[in-house]
Amino acid sequence: MELKIGVQNTARELLVETDEAPEAVEKRLAEAMANDGVFSVNDTKGRKVLVPAARLAYVEIGGGVVGTVGFR
Secondary structure, eight states: OEEEEEETTOSSOEEEEOOSOHHHHHHHHHHHHHTTOEEEEEOTTSOEEEEEGGGEEEEEEEOOOOSOOSOO
16 A cells, blocks of 8 residues: 655655555544644654644545556
């Protein structure tokens, strides 16, 4: 699954590929926003991405495109 994370006052968004379920990511995001904490997600390579919830502009939870090659 692909996540697009927008951070305030930053020109680029973060793109994260994760194997986590969309419901789990959404739950963790809601908890971070409610507690003014840190939103964290693990990517497919085992790295952890941390973003302060107060600095989030948006989080787009999507399916991602797997295995595409060439022009569309």
